[in-house]
Amino acid sequence: GSVELLISSDADGAIQRAGRFRVENGSSGENTDYAPGTWHRTDVHLENPEYHTRWYFKYFLGKVHQNYLGTDAEKNPFFLSVVLSDQNNQRIPQYHSILWRKTGTQKICLPYSPTKTLSVKSILSAMSLDKFEKSPREIFHPEIQKDLLVLEEQEGSVNFKFGVLYAKDGQLTDDEMFSNETGSESFQRFLHLLGDTITLKGWSGYRGGLDTKNDTTGTCSIYTVFQGHEIMFHVSTMLPYSRENKQQVERKRHIGNDIVTIIFQEGEDSSPAFKPSMIRSHFTHIFALVRYNKQNDSYRLKIFSEESVPLFGPPLPSPPVFTNHQEFRDFVLVKLINGEKATLETPTFSQKRQRTLDMLIRSLYQDMSPDLHKGNVSQKFLHPSHALKLKTTVKGDTTTNLATAGFCKKEPWESQSFCSNFPHEVVCADSWGQSLLVSTDAGILLIDDGQPSVPVFDKTLQIKQMNVLEALDLLIARTDKGKDSRVLVFRLSAIQKAIETKKMIRSKYDCRENKLERTKGCHLYAINTHHGSELRIVVAIRNKLLLVTKKYNSLNILTSTSLLSSPESPVEEFQYIREICLSDPPVVMTLVDGPTGDSDNMICVAYRHQFDLVSESTGESYRLHHVETNRVNFVAAIDVYEDGEAGLFLCYNYVCQYRKVYPFSGGSPLIQPSAYDFHFSWNQVPYAVVCAFPYVLAFTTDSIEIRLVVNGNLVHTAVVPELQLVASRSDIYFKATAAVSGSFDSTSKEMSSKSSPQTLTAYEKPEFPLPSLEGEVPCKNLYKIPLSNLVGRSIERPLKSPLAHKVITTTTLSGFTSLPVTHSLSLSRMEIKEIASRTRKELLGLLDESVPKTECPQKLKNVSRRQSDPKQGAVRSSSSDR
Secondary structure: OEEEEEEEEOOOOOEEEEEEEEEEEOEOOOOOOOOOOOOOOOOOOOOOOHHHHOHHHHHHOOOOOEEEEEEEOOOOEEEEEEEEEEHHHOOOEEEEEEEEEOOEEEEEEEEOOOOOOOOHHHHHHHOOOOOEEEEEEEEOOOOHHHHHHHHHHOOOOOOEEEEEEEEOOOOOOHHHHHOOOOOOHHHHHHHHHHOEEEEOOOOOOOOOOOOOOOOEOEOEEEEEEEOOEEEEEEEHHHOOOOOOOOOOHHHHHHHOOOOEEEEEEOOOOOOOOOOHHHOOOOOOOEEEEEEEEOOOOEEEEEEEEEOOOOOOOOOOOOOOEEOOHHHHHHHHHHHHHHHHHHHOOOHHHHHHHHHHHHHHHHHHHHHHHHHOOOOOHHHHHHHHHHHHHHHHHHOOOOOHHHOOOOOOOOOOOOOEEEEOOOOOOEEEEEEEOOEEEEEEOOEEEEEOOOOOOEEEEOOOOOEEEEEEEHHHOEEEEEEOOHHHOEEEEEEHHHHHHHHHOOOOOEOHHHHHHHEOOOOOOOOEEEEOOOOOOEEEEEEEEOOEEEEEEEEOOOOOOOOHHHHHHOOOOOHHHEEEEEEEEOOOOOOEEEEEOOOOOOOOOEEEEEEOOEEEEEEOOOOOEEEEEEOOOOOOOEEEEEEEEEOOEEEEEEEEOOEEEEEEEOOEEOOEEOOOOOOOOEEEEOOOOOOEEEEEOOEEEEEOOOEEEEEEOOOOOEEEEEEOOOOEEEEOOOOEEEEEOOOOOOOOOOOOOOOOOOOOOOOHHHOOOOOOOOOOOOOOOOOOEEEEEOHHHHHHHHHOOOOOOOOOOOEEEOOOEOOEOOOEEEOOOHHHHHHHHHHHHHHHHHHHOOOOOOOOHHHOOOEOOOOOOOOOOOOOOOEOOOOOOO
């Protein structure tokens, strides 16, 4: 990104702090041959919204819950809060747990079982806290609720104050900008777009540090409420002006202490551009430069972020021009709110917050230690809880989303009904064009939206893993019968022909010619999801890996001649390459493409307590990541790419680690801690993780947790009862009793329960509404989340890629019409790789042509960031079968 030097000085001219800023400027200069504002965005989301993160206010206050106090092995005090609640009135009882420590808070959900004992120590163990200096003891004093609410408020902003500075054309210093008494007509229209003009005297809402009694900070200001957040704007032309004071200290006192400042600059784009070095402030971390163009009534946006600020979305459009003013307002406010939240994670703020949190926890520990067993939980605990929640809501310390039903809008993850009342148990599946090939307890079925299912194989063939490769006319499948397990390969055209001619349904006895040699006894396989010139398959047989390849010409198009001349079984086209021995049988496998694809391809394997990288060419193994917990539940290893370099999302337990994997150097990959590496925690343990840039989705038994690939920030949690992921190579298919909705219901079911100082199982069984009448089985349906909805905003933008959308249709044989064979794997994933790589570059910023080269001595490819900074993800593969 473009990085320029910003020097801040005090009143005497002494340098206080030097900082560098990265510049987000969309993709100006690239692909500008189309009209701005014609595409539809799907990725404008608040990151880590309060209605998903403020758990104590949402789930605990107003309900009987339990709070515990203890000290860890290093004698640091901690608090644990646990409540049994219904997940958003979806008839899914869950334990919501919050662990309060000086390093921050950790939140997890645990399933409720009326028969299984859930102890405090088991909850702490799930949070990787196994050793104690003092075992946890329960606190009954009702005042603990007020203190824990204060702890939660340390996590981040609920209400925001943003500076707005008016700059005339040609003004290059902050003294000139702050000295503007009034703004232009276009500036007034911009202020009217941002919010409402309010009178400060007597104002009872969020005041953002302005005087609401004596008019010492002006008589009026701009204020708005956006998605439940109160925002007060510190407008330079509305703050007190002094003719004697050229530096306008009163104005700088407010705007200079805002984390985020909007610079509204008059003049044409050719005028001298704003640079952060024009503003002398050691507190402002983000500048949003806004220009208005009268000719086409549009706004142009540019973002400067101090380099220590983690990446935050949404990325600017290309070009960063908005002709729809309401869309521009929504984009700017989301961008600025996300930016301030990201700034709070910089060392400057996070260290202060950690010190404050440590001090509060230690003080609370000392205050509560003598009062552990005072009070009556059934009365003295619950009533202050209701009063505190009402007081907090009224005074504006929580978003209205937490107190109301929230806002409704169409979200990209909303699902569509694909097959109603699906009666079979799903084992695995993969998409085939617009259809779905499903392995069930009744055999292998081909399902299309609104059409009767078509049997393909009978139930004697039990497939546990499959991949449909339309571009290669291949179906790869794994049967699982212990020692008789095999990897099978079929031609899709042969299967399709049998369907169209209505031949007899095939059984496992008809598949003898489709078995790959040497794969007997396999328990897992993996393929390279982005094969350019070679399909690679790695088959795991206990602790042995077999590497098998299929050579093919990527430009070869299926013809009637090739179809007629090809044998029905493609087994002969595969060749055995080598065998690799591991120390243990792998639980998860993922193929990682090297930048050359010659001898630097790798296999990521998970077993025991570690993820390893194995060289395909030499079989050598390298430690990638060691898991420091007692119990490990491996979920996935997902390969992502940027500029030819690979990265991996390593998912296990509640954790998702991102590790950058550099190209081989001297025969081994460079594996060491990197500024790119980051990690985050899911709120529930997923059983599958899917990447669909810009999102990474975690599937649990009753929810889909949706986060951003670039930084792991949460954007939504969709409650989906009895959820089972079915397929995710292109479109995402799942089975459930309810669809995914874009609306959010923030209310929680009121519950009455009794508390126990020993165990959480003393709760009375909650009276959740029964999902159906006694003896009636809930109806399960198949749903689809189209990939085009998730990445549609980006796909509609021109791609700087030679690839074109192609549909290869097999030539009609014997009078039957063939299904289209599309490049749904290769082309769409290559496009997503291009999209993801470009989006990351937009977030990091492109070289700003208006910044002289003398001020930008380095055009850095990678901006160094701290260990926990958000990172990239040019995602080019969704999760395969795990």
